[in-house]
Amino acid sequence: MKKLTYFTSEFVSPGHPDKVSDQISDAVLDACLADDPNSRVACEVFCTTGQVVVGGEITTTTYIDIQDIVRRKIDEIGYREGMGFDSNCGVLNAIHSQSPDIAMGVDIGGAGDQGIMFGGAVKETPELMPLAIVLAREILVRLTKMTRSKELAWARPDSKSQVTLAYDENGKVDHVDTVVVSVQHNPDVTQEQIREEVIEKVIKPVLESYNLDPAQVKKFHINPTGRFVIGGP
Template sequence: MTPHHPHGAQKRLFTSESVTDGHPDKMADQISDAVLDGVLTKDPLGRVACETALCTGTVLVFGEISTDAYVDIPGIVRQTIRDIGYTRAKYGFDFETCGVLVSIDEQSPDIAQGVNTGGAGDQGMMVGFACDETPELMPAPIQLAHRLARRLSSARRDGTLRWARPDGKTQVTVEYDSDGRPRRVDTVLVSVQHSEEVSSEQLFADVQEHVVNPIVPAEWLDAETKRYVNPTGRFVVGGPQGDAGLTGRKI
């Protein structure tokens, strides 16, 4: 998220991004979450520190798991990828044919000793607060980016955007007034993986009609709002084929 203060103006711009479930980093998050769910379903006292990495045709699941239950990790991985929508090789990734490598050890006894007494096995520092810009109590840029990403994914799944593929990203820049209140959307950017056949003109028109306009409040859009769809011009190669994915890189 990048704040920007135009010189001599009593306004500021703030940008946030979100990704769809088919983005490789988000795929990694979902696989790790699914492994955790699989363990806790069978063993509520299980301990899971599971990381996932993806690249072309390959998924690596690694980390530490302490449980007495048997969990079919490769099966969980393939089912998660199938649910995301990578079901055909022409999408760049296929849940049936991808390689799944699993390297799991039991939790270190040194770490386990600390978890037994303290209840947490890692350190971290988080900063955040609620605000009244949206019903979700989130800042407007990230709320809009998340909603656009969800809408993009649902429009692919329900067949509204028949040319859409699972990978995608949204980015929203909101202009704030001198009192720190959101007043308009300065920029909306949507990147979406697509089939070979669709034209850039249809891409732009469909995304505006079925994704942007239903989500972004009309009063926040004006003639000066900048709208971009796949600004690099082409997004056929996507998912883990186009970029490596790793757990924890996306909020």
Template sequence: MRNEYLFTSESVSEGHPDKVSDQISDAIVDLMLAKDPEARVACETMTTTQRVMLSGEIRCKPMYDDNNEDWKFNGYWAPGARDEIESAVRRTIKQIGYEQDGFHWKTLTFENHLHGQSAHIAQGVDAGANKDEGAGDQGIMFGFACDETPDLMPATLDYSHKILERLAADRHSGVAPFLEPDAKSQVTLRYRDGKPVACTAVVVSTQHAEGYDEGEKEAELKAYVKKVVGEILPQGFISDETVWHINPTGSFVIGGPDGDAGLTGRKIIVDTYGGASPHGGGAFSGKDPTKVDRSAAYITRYLAKNVVAAGLAKRCTIQIAYAIGVSEPLSLYVDTHGTGTVGDDAIETAIKGIAKLGGLTPRGIRTHLGLNKPIYQKTAAYGHFGRKAEGDFFPWERTDLVADLKAALG
């Protein structure tokens, strides 16, 4: 590892068009899991000026059943199910705060193109008399943890998220009424001997009310942003040498889906580790937890975090791989980047030997972490990792494997 270097991560707010799409897709996942814990959902959302469109495959008999003769007149939808989905979409947008001429929760046009899950996918995923439930797709997933922050996340991403969370909280509470929902942040830190020691650059672009791009109002907005950043970064990180770029393009009144189309799954590095770790390529939002893109990414974060929390390493990357329709993972790989107190192969063996994990099968992961619940909309902005929801850790953020790992490794 180099003795000194700069590293940068970015985040985007809940009002960014791609994140609007992610939150809508996960609102649909939550709606269907609340109706049926074994629901299958692959929901993609597109947002643009005054329009939201859903597409994808689902299986949720309380809402959609292509074997129900009574529902055929409604395209196999249960009475009222389409209205329930539309209400969830509009409610999500309202919660974010979009009441603009170019994107308004109440007046936008909504299209629902969800349809039944492919039988050829279902036959590989569903459990049967002679087989355990298989993975919902092939793929590789990565989890990561490091000791840069109390939540064991990369500092650059952690601070980028927290800046935008604070802006959103102040917008919702009325502390900063000049802010609008769309925003992006970027934090560059200087690392020395593997630890962040200073902030060399901050970028914040935030949508704002009319008039906050010049004169005293512009100065007020920039002073507010600098105050927020100063309160979030550790004392001493900001200095006279820190370079600031606050709304560097000038006016940012037109934003959100009116300014740029949004799609589910386009912010996967923001969702994970800000570039500090590899990414398998799969997005999370809109997918039920049989999809290992989501559940295996959660279990690998859980495992990596417990390795670091146990003091077995300062940094840990874990990869896991699956084949569609096959329950057992194809491989498990641990890399502690030269910071481990024991061998990486020993950690791999220890993980495989922890019985309560359920062998890292899709069913075992969902059971151990309790993933068949409507918990996902909260994950869809400000990252899936290193966060708490309503005062409690997300289940994959628990550190309840520390004792098991220490016992297995002596």
């Protein structure tokens, strides 16, 4: 009997609450840098039902319209009225200037109070990332494109994927063990249609593009809770 080791990675879509917050804070940074390349931006975003809170410390010489940035980004992500979250939400701007004590360490060209981040690369994929995270990401890239193009007309912006790979004793991929996809949907579509279309139109083409046999997948879990109409923040 083969001795197998299992490795799992997860990825979320642009409509996932964590990613909504990330994209808004990135958009605030982009708006600052567009007019003032020397901007210093520490921007955090919190999203919940009907409300976005933008806070943090910003040092810049330009004016940015937080309300407009937030609403444009929510529209771009794809949230519309009736989905439980859309660009008509409340927006609270809690941005203020940087602490003068922290600024002292930055104004002279230092790195302030920041730490050091590090990581590594693997040869498993052309992207130099572990295969499980690449597959989880590519599944959501494909799903998001099909959602926005209306090819999957029932799909809504919030989704998540998870891929588990089985490795043999030599560290080589033996097979794809499990694929999980949870995708927000309109209330009229059946779970059978969601399962069939996600597996056939989204998952299988991605696995095949990486020379993996979809027939060897042990388990597909598509919307395992059975319903995902209200999603997002």
